Amino acid sequence: MANDEAGGLSRRERYEKQQRRRSSLIAAASTLIVLVALVVLVPMAPGWEKVQKSFFNGAVLAKSFPKLLDAFKINLMIFAWSAPAIAVLGLLIALARDAKSPALFPLRIFGAAFTDVFRGVPVILTVYLIGFGIPGLGLPRPWNSPYIWGSLALILTYSAYVAEIFRAGIDSVHHSQRSAALSLGLSERQVMRDVILPQAVRNVVPSQMNMLIALQKDVSLLSFIGPVEIFRQAGVFKSLLANFTPYVGAAIIFLIVTIPATRYADYLMARQTRERR
Amino acid sequence: MTRIFALAAVSCALMATTALADGHCAAGKTMTEGKFTIATGNPAYYPWVMDDAPESGKGFEAAVAYAVAAEMGFAADDVIWVRSSFDEAIQPGAKNFDVNMQQYSITPERDEVVDFSTPYYSAPMAVLVSPGATDTPATLAALKALKWGGVGSTTAVSKLADIVQPDGDVLLYGDNADVNAAMSANQIDAALFDLPTALFLSAVMIEGSKVIGQFPADAGDDLDQFGMLFEEGNPLKTCVDDALAVMTDNGALAAIEAEWLQDTTGVPLIK
Numbered sequence: 450m451a452n453d454e455a456g457g458l459s460r461r462e463r464y465e466k467q468q469r470r471r472s473s474l475i476a477a478a479s480t481l482i483v484l485v486a487l488v489v490l491v492p493m494a495p496g497w498e499k500v501q502k503s504f505f506n507g508a509v510l511a512k513s514f515p516k517l518l519d520a521f522k523i524n525l526m527i528f529a530w531s532a533p534a535i536a537v538l539g540l541l542i543a544l545a546r547d548a549k550s551p552a553l554f555p556l557r558i559f560g561a562a563f564t565d566v567f568r569g570v571p572v573i574l575t576v577y578l579i580g581f582g583i584p585g586l587g588l589p590r591p592w593n594s595p596y597i598w599g600s601l602a603l604i605l606t607y608s609a610y611v612a613e614i615f616r617a618g619i620d621s622v623h624h625s626q627r628s629a630a631l632s633l634g635l636s637e638r639q640v641m642r643d644v645i646l647p648q649a650v651r652n653v654v655p656s657q658m659n660m661l662i663a664l665q666k667d668v669s670l671l672s673f674i675g676p677v678e679i680f681r682q683a684g685v686f687k688s689l690l691a692n693f694t695p696y697v698g699a700a701i702i703f704l705i706v707t708i709p710a711t712r713y714a715d716y717l718m719a720r721q722t723r724e725r726r
Numbered sequence: 727m728t729r730i731f732a733l734a735a736v737s738c739a740l741m742a743t744t745a746l747a748d749g750h751c752a753a754g755k756t757m758t759e760g761k762f763t764i765a766t767g768n769p770a771y772y773p774w775v776m777d778d779a780p781e782s783g784k785g786f787e788a789a790v791a792y793a794v795a796a797e798m799g800f801a802a803d804d805v806i807w808v809r810s811s812f813d814e815a816i817q818p819g820a821k822n823f824d825v826n827m828q829q830y831s832i833t834p835e836r837d838e839v840v841d842f843s844t845p846y847y848s849a850p851m852a853v854l855v856s857p858g859a860t861d862t863p864a865t866l867a868a869l870k871a872l873k874w875g876g877v878g879s880t881t882a883v884s885k886l887a888d889i890v891q892p893d894g895d896v897l898l899y900g901d902n903a904d905v906n907a908a909m910s911a912n913q914i915d916a917a918l919f920d921l922p923t924a925l926f927l928s929a930v931m932i933e934g935s936k937v938i939g940q941f942p943a944d945a946g947d948d949l950d951q952f953g954m955l956f957e958e959g960n961p962l963k964t965c966v967d968d969a970l971a972v973m974t975d976n977g978a979l980a981a982i983e984a985e986w987l988q989d990t991t992g993v994p995l996i997k
Contacts, residue, residue: 504818
């Protein structure tokens, strides 16, 4: 049987197998060469010892890592309440921009203005303006908390992006589906809710995953208005220890979260492409 | 030994020539021969540097810088000012300054990465409170209950945790201006600064705020002292240290302090 299988390969299959083996050998060899070059050549640079002491200092990392992990909980907290709010607001803005009735024209203008403004302004500026500006109007505690207004700034900015992605998703559903549904007697509302949105949302899930990953990193921008999340905590260590290693520690923690998320987004994207074929 | 160095420094100071004489302490040790390059903050704040113009020699640190330079034998024209951030000062690699002077507190951890001169100022920590909290008594118990803030890159952060141990979470900011904004927005009641900075902020930047008390300079684990920062292993350090020693002995440093730093006796000690 085994003999049969081996012999069962056609000449072309055997050739292809050989080609595959050849290319994986080349890939392995070139990866090895690059790795060796990095490991051997970088430490030969004259400043390497100082760089290592400043950026990759084991003692400093051990000292700061537990507190960095602790501060990361604040990132997760802000992320956890911002993400659902962004999804809802983003969808509402997308629907506002897609309103068909002439009477709802002001809503379309609002949706367009919203995305223009919040997509066009750097996030950090929105965080500053809303995080310090609105509490400055004289709100009583705890309603002037930087957590509330900083999160709102993130929610507004990210909703603008997310709304555009949803809108692209809605546009990606062929117009004939809407016509067909209308001709069956469904109302505009029903068409949107039961026919278009389920497909539109499904189509944009991978793109929205990317927004989640970006949001997860941008939560750190709230450190500018007070919350001691991981980036600020790393900065405090950096100043006290005069060493940049805590930033590397923070980067490691971010990567632990974002790499699996990125791979998952890739997987979703690949699956979607397969299904569409 | 110090005396000999001091004499050498003084005698060199008398020769106010552009080119440094052979055998001079700083000869061959500065980035540009015959020039003394000093970095300050961007912007540099009152009362350390007046009007963000260190070239004027006005302000405590600017005045100390020119006095040290003169002590080392540099003419005022040979002092070059550059700007730098904290991060630039501690990053590995070549520096764009001979010394960096922007209220750097000397700590053993920082000393492992860079070098510090002997201290030119001992900074007591002071409590600045927002307009809404000015009647807080200057006692530790009352201070603990306040909502605290601070500048994340200063030693005030660790001092706050050591000495005050606030009940609630501390909010940290990038610079003085952001602390100001948070106080104006009533997000924090109090912040910890070195005393001269606290007095400046309350007098000029944050309307209605008040410095309600100071901690002695030796409160907490270690003394908070400002030193000039050098790249690790810079041979110029001994020259600057000698100059500072001379200025401490002859009272020049104290005179500069009296001229530029406000009288701080009016601020009560915190019990």
